[in-house]
Every structure is written in C-alpha cells, then in structure tokens.
Amino acid sequence: MIDLNKEVQYVKNVGPNRVKLLNKLNIFTLKDLITYFPRNHEDRSVAKNIADCEDGETVLIKAKAMSKIAEIRTRRVTIYRLIVSDNSSSCVITWFNQRYLKDKFKIGETYTFYGKITTKGGSFEMSSPVYEEKGIDKNTGRIVPIYPLTARLSQNMLRKIIEAGIDEVYGNLEEDIPDYILKKYNLVNINDAYKNIHFPKTNNDFIQAKKRLVFEELLALQLALFRLKEGQDETQEGIKFNSKINMNDVIKTLPFTLTNAQLRVLKEINEDMEKSIPMNRLLQGDVGSGKTVISMISAYKAVKSGYQVAIMAPTAILADQHLKNFEKILGQFDIKCELLVSSVTKKNKEKIIERLANGEIDILIGTHALLEDNVIFKNLGLVVTDEQHRFGVKQRAKIVAKGNNPDVIVMSATPIPRTLALILYGDLDISIIDELPPNRKKIETYAVNKDFEDRINVFTKKLIDEGRQAYIVCPLVEDSDDDLSLKSVTALAEKYKTEVFSDYRVEYLHGKMKAKEKDDIMKRFKNGEIDILISTTVIEVGVDVPNASLMIIENAERFGLAQLHQLRGRVGRGEYKSYCILKNEGHNKVSKERMKVMCQTNDGFIISEKDLELRGSGDFFGTAQHGVPELKIANLFEDIPTLKLVQQIASNIMKIDPHLSQENNLRLKDLINDKFTSRIEI
Ligand code: ADP
Numbered sequence: 001m002i003d004l005n006k007e008v009q010y011v012k013n014v015g016p017n018r019v020k021l022l023n024k025l026n027i028f029t030l031k032d033l034i035t036y037f038p039r040n041h042e043d044r045s046v047a048k049n050i051a052d053c054e055d056g057e058t059v060l061i062k063a064k065a066m067s068k069i070a071e072i073r074t075r076r077v078t079i080y081r082l083i084v085s086d087n088s089s090s091c092v093i094t095w096f097n098q099r100y101l102k103d104k105f106k107i108g109e110t111y112t113f114y115g116k117i118t119t120k121g122g123s124f125e126m127s128s129p130v131y132e133e134k135g136i137d138k139n140t141g142r143i144v145p146i147y148p149l150t151a152r153l154s155q156n157m158l159r160k161i162i163e164a165g166i167d168e169v170y171g172n173l174e175e176d177i178p179d180y181i182l183k184k185y186n187l188v189n190i191n192d193a194y195k196n197i198h199f200p201k202t203n204n205d206f207i208q209a210k211k212r213l214v215f216e217e218l219l220a221l222q223l224a225l226f227r228l229k230e231g232q233d234e235t236q237e238g239i240k241f242n243s244k245i246n247m248n249d250v251i252k253t254l255p256f257t258l259t260n261a262q263l264r265v266l267k268e269i270n271e272d273m274e275k276s277i278p279m280n281r282l283l284q285g286d287v288g289s290g291k292t293v294i295s296m297i298s299a300y301k302a303v304k305s306g307y308q309v310a311i312m313a314p315t316a317i318l319a320d321q322h323l324k325n326f327e328k329i330l331g332q333f334d335i336k337c338e339l340l341v342s343s344v345t346k347k348n349k350e351k352i353i354e355r356l357a358n359g360e361i362d363i364l365i366g367t368h369a370l371l372e373d374n375v376i377f378k379n380l381g382l383v384v385t386d387e388q389h390r391f392g393v394k395q396r397a398k399i400v401a402k403g404n405n406p407d408v409i410v411m412s413a414t415p416i417p418r419t420l421a422l423i424l425y426g427d428l429d430i431s432i433i434d435e436l437p438p439n440r441k442k443i444e445t446y447a448v449n450k451d452f453e454d455r456i457n458v459f460t461k462k463l464i465d466e467g468r469q470a471y472i473v474c475p476l477v478e479d480s481d482d483d484l485s486l487k488s489v490t491a492l493a494e495k496y497k498t499e500v501f502s503d504y505r506v507e508y509l510h511g512k513m514k515a516k517e518k519d520d521i522m523k524r525f526k527n528g529e530i531d532i533l534i535s536t537t538v539i540e541v542g543v544d545v546p547n548a549s550l551m552i553i554e555n556a557e558r559f560g561l562a563q564l565h566q567l568r569g570r571v572g573r574g575e576y577k578s579y580c581i582l583k584n585e586g587h588n589k590v591s592k593e594r595m596k597v598m599c600q601t602n603d604g605f606i607i608s609e610k611d612l613e614l615r616g617s618g619d620f621f622g623t624a625q626h627g628v629p630e631l632k633i634a635n636l637f638e639d640i641p642t643l644k645l646v647q648q649i650a651s652n653i654m655k656i657d658p659h660l661s662q663e664n665n666l667r668l669k670d671l672i673n674d675k676f677t678s679r680i681e682i
C-alpha cells in the first residue's frame, strides 16, 4: 500500500526549492499533491490547420520551423520571432525577453504551439505560446490541467510534479467507497478518479472523475454529521412533556391568527416535546416571520408540564422585549417570567438566583448573564437561544448543561436553503417558517450612488417631519481594532449631527460602547426620543421599533446579502410604509447584481440562495464560523443535486447501520475519520 502521508519532497521532480513553493500552496504531503485539483482544463489535444483559425481563437497548431529564430531588440524589450508553417498556411510566432529560446528551434523540424492567434490582414500571428517538440505530449497534444499557482512556480513545472505524483499512486490507491455504492450510482473507481481529475483523456473521463470525487466528499461530510447527531440522541434520556397540556389554550388568546407555517412548526415541536428523546431543533424563519411567539407557546407547554424555561437573547434590549411579550400573554396563565441581564443590581440578582433555584421563577429570559455558574435552575426543561448565530456552540452547550437533557430550540433569522441548513446544522432537526404573517408590506428598496446624497437627505427629513424615525448603518467590523473605520462612524455621526441633520435628534451607537450605554441609546430610540440612529451592525438583531420606517445603509457593497436583508428587517415592523436605501459605491458587476437582488425581493430564502451563488461556497463558509470543514472539490451551489442524493443515501445507511460497523460499510468509517472528524467542531 502507498503512504499518502509521505512528504512531498520525496516525489519525483521535487527538490528543496520546489518544496518551499509547494508548501506555499499548502501542499506538504503526497496526498496534498494529488488532491491539489486543477482550476480548469484546456483541450490542447487536436491541432488545427493554421488557415482555419479564427481571429482571437486559442488553438493548437502543429507546424514546421521555416527560419531560425530572429532576435529584434527595441529599447524596452527583445522580441524573438519565428516563422512556422503547416500545409495550409504560415504563422509568425513571437516571444518577449525569452533569451533561452534563441537556439531552441531547428529549421525543418515540427513543433506544436498552443496560444492565442490573431489574423491581421490575412497573416496569422501567435504571441507567447506554449510549445513542444514533436513526439512530446506533456503540455500540448492532450487535455491539460491548469492549476492555481504561486509566484516562481510555473504551470508546466507544477503539472510535471503532479503528474509524477499521480504516476506514483495510480493503481495503488485503496478504494474507500463500498462496492455496492459504486455500482449502484455508476461511479468510477478511486484510481481512475484521481488520474482523470488531473489528466483525463476525454472530457467524459473528467466528468466521471469529478462526479465521483464530489460524491465522495459530500457523502463523507454528510455521514460525519449524521453520526454526530446519532451520537447525541442515543445516549440520552430526555424529558417527556405532558401530552395533556394543549398549546391551543395559549394560541386561542393571541391577538392574531397564526400562519399555517407557524402552526406546522408548532406541531413539529409539540411532537418532539412529547418524546423521551431530547429535542434539538433549529427554528429558521425570515425576520418578522414570528419566531418569538413559537418559543412562547413552547415555553407554555414546558412550564405547565412542571419545568422551567431559559430564553437566551444576544442583547439586553432584545431580552427585555421578549420579557414584555411573554408577560403579556403568559401572565394570564399564572406563569412567572423574570429578566436576568448584566445590568441587574447585585441585590436583585441574588434574589432572582434564589427564586430560580427554588422554582418560583418559571421562565428566565436574559443574555449571556444566564451562563454564569451561580445561575442554577430547579428543573430546567426547555432552552431557547434566539438569533443563534451570535452564540457559539460552546455557549449553547453550557446553558443546556444547566438542565438534565432539556429540549433545545435554536432560533435563527438567517435563512439558508434547506439542503445547506442540513450541512451547517447537521446536529439539529430543522423547522422552517416559510411564510410571513399576512398584511406585511414590502419594504421598498433602492440602490443609489453618491449623486443621490442630497435627495436622500431631503427624503429623510420629510419622513421624520411626518413623525417617523430612521436608521443609518455604517460598515464597521465589530470587535476589530480598526480605528480608521471606527473614526469613520464617529466622523459621519458628527457630520450628520452638526451639519446635515442639525435640526434633528441624532445619536450614534457602536460595538465598542459599554453595554449599558448601548442599551440606553436603544431604549431612547425605541421611546421615540431620537430621530436618527447612526449605528454599526449592532442593531442587526431583532429589536422592534415599529415607528422606524427608513433604513439607510452606507457602503452597502461592503455587506453580505444576508446581512443587508437582516438590517432591512429592522424597518417595516409597524403600520407605516417603509424604505431601505442602499448607498452603493461598488462598481463591479457582482456588486450591482447584488444590489439588484435586494431591490427585487424581500424573500430571505431567495436572497440567501443568490448570495451563495454570487459569492461562491468557499467564501460563504469562510465568513460563517459554522465549523464546517473546507470542501476541496464540491461546490455547495453547483452540486446541490449531488448533495441531495448523498443526503438520501447517507440517511439510508445510518438507518440500517448507524455505527458503520457492517462489513461493507467499514470503509466509510475510515473515509469519515480521514476526511473530517478532526476538523468538525461541535
Ligand atoms: P422574528 O421571527 O423576526 O423574531 P417576531 O417573532 O419578532 O419575528 O414577530 C414579528 C412581529 O409579528 C411581532 O410583533 C409579532 O407579534 C407579530 N406576529 C407574529 N406572528 C404573527 C401572525 N401570525 N400574525 C400577525 N402578527 C404576527
């Protein structure tokens, strides 16, 4: 068997200098080398008659040298010029400053040249082509892989090294997908897959190789995640909440009718709660889709079954808002709710902690303060974390540990396509609210450039004069020490305060302020004591200010689409027609396309799909700290059909053989361990 972990320096053609260059590409071992997949391929297999070439075409020609190479010096460059011809026509080939070419070509010998051809007035010219002598088919004469490079490592050299690596492993790689799966899904074997992903003879060889490797990568990922989930469910005995407690009793008292989506989700939760397996459920829904009320009704069931509930929100204001909402409805049922945030005085805190421990408090709503060690529940039965992308997995685990296998609901307002949610939250079951309450008005969205500045300011004043409030958001990376951008928020705030909107009440808010300061400003905004709130993205999370009807986003091109959508969700929460103005300084095509998406739709699921498409999956995962390992070949946008397929396959395998201990699945276990386990952080 071959040792794939052997250092790359022992591969043919690799000397000490090249090792350093390969290391720069993160290639350290033989395995890294053969999994350094090409960016694309060029078909250099079939030569074309020179006479048939079209202007601008990139082609392969096979032609005889008709002259010695001519050296033409100009002040800046030295041009090397060679005249070649095949049976159809002749072509002038030029290179620049390539001294070593001087004696390369012999008159009358045939060579192949691959490059871009131009036809000027009937004469053909090719500039700086790749060339090869007759009989050598390495860089021409076949389908050739093109790799991402680093400085001082040429395409031809890297290709040569990788080919040596492939030659070494070909025929020696051990199959890691069970035979029955290979056969059923018509997948090529591992040896051909690796050979053909780099050096395919035909386009179809390449397609088959890629299909198999994508399949393998996604299958391993999916199995790894399913196995994590299995591990959690099996070992634990959770709480069976009382099936006589009927959620309808609360639903009846609500001031609105629940949407069908909300009802469906509640049914899923209710079923989970009545099972003895602990619930681990992701509740996904667009901003404003009504997630809070779902957590409230679930909390009712838990409390009336004799348990306590913890609701964890990312900010104090949000926790406070939840408390008020909960008290309004659940107060009627003699359920005691309490707030615990860091600003609660020491004395009050002690009281709360005491009442919590002896069961006088039913629902404790709060922030990170809930995580402190001295916060002890009498019998915690349900944990809800709101806007979970703000909390780490570890924090979730910490609050959960305060109960004895409590049920868990994780609420997230970042809609992502279901298939992706399965990957990102593979350890959770998923409920989706895919419907907004009726009568929600579309938030009118406009993308504008600097020229519109004055008109936007006039528009803002007009809305405020009508009694509304506005948000202005600047792109500042939270927790960065980037003083420059911090200054820019402050400077902008000053300018708006003293110049543009000097007749209005303007305040600003950023992540570096003390929590109390932030909360204070937010409260004043909520109470209508501030007209314009300038802020960084700290206002992103769910605070309800129904009177705010305008959201202006500065440098909108610097935000992700999902984030823009979140921010926009801060307005349109009341009865007033609402607007979102995206100030766009980006001029490239993608940036314009992204703004267009925002203007066209208010549907978070469509936006997240578009976001993924426009940014590509690498970036999507790079910025999200979801702990999903980097994918080497699968693309989470293009390969969704394969992803769906392997999810099905993985789920069937797990049903039959959850520990992957059957003879024919043993290899899958190795595959997972090999690819992912060390890197998944759950
Ligand atoms: P989010 O999903 O963003 O957390 P919320 O739970 O804050 O949304 O709900 C947004 C607003 O919509 C709240 O004021 C809530 O009371 C209201 N709401 C929730 N469900 C409905 C419904 N079915 N019909 C009308 N209004 C609803």
Ligand code: MG
Pocket (backbone or CB within 6 Å): 291, 292, 386, 542
């Ligand atoms: Mg919310």
